[in-house]
Amino acid sequence: MDSTKRWNPANIKKHEATDESDAYKNALVYKDMSICKKCHNIYHNKRWVHDNELYNSILKKKEEINYTICPACLKIETKFYNGVVELSGNFLFEHKSDILNLIRNTVERADYIDPLEKIENIEEDDKKKIITIYTTSEDLAQRIGRNVERAYNGEIDYSFSERDLLLRVYWKRDL
Known part of the structure; x- marks a missing residue:
């Protein structure tokens, strides 16, 4: 049985990996106000948040600070990713800086929604005209692909592996 399915964006949006299915989110027990x-990022009220004011207030307190590593940084450290976005085509390298800026903006907006959605790595292959982006979440990979396709058209394909909880997004546009 093939565990890879083709999804359209509407179906992917409905798919949500639960915290129980993400071993990294359950790997450690975090104390409240762990940094x-x-x-x-700060673990507060049973979720991770990015809050500079809270961070500064914790640092100002004289109490002992509990430092840890959040699930996203743990994934980055162990090179475990849940999303892969592959961008290719002649158009890509003629508009590379604009597309990378769009991706940066997408990641900044995603960080506001969920600070555990991060880019792990970006690989550029100038000869093959491919940029590959590895993300800590399926949602971020889908969001990047959707935003690039909306802004620059092209062909997009989504491939989700339920067994590996991995989303692959392929976007291509030639001139």
């Missing part, structure tokens, strides 16, 4: 020593 990730890599990205400075």
Whole structure:
């Protein structure tokens, strides 16, 4: 049985990995007000938040600070990713800086919604004219692909593996 399914964006949007299915979110038990020593996200009220004011107030207190590593930074450290976005085509490298800016803006908006959605790595292959982006979540990979396709058209394909909880997004546009 093939565990890879083709999804259209509407179906992907409905698919949500639960916290129970993400081993990294369940790997450690976090104390309230724990701070990730890599990205400075804070575990507060049973969720991770990115809040500079809260971060500064915790640092000002004289109490002992509990440093840890958040699930997203742990995924980055162990090179475990849930999303892969592959962008290709002649158009890509003629508009590379604009497309990378769009991706940066998409990641910044995603960080506001869920600070555990991060880019792990970006690989560029100038000869093959491919940029590959690895993300810590399926949602971020889908969001990047959708935003690039909306802004620049092209052909897009989504491939989701339920077994691996991995979303692959392929976008291509030639001139």
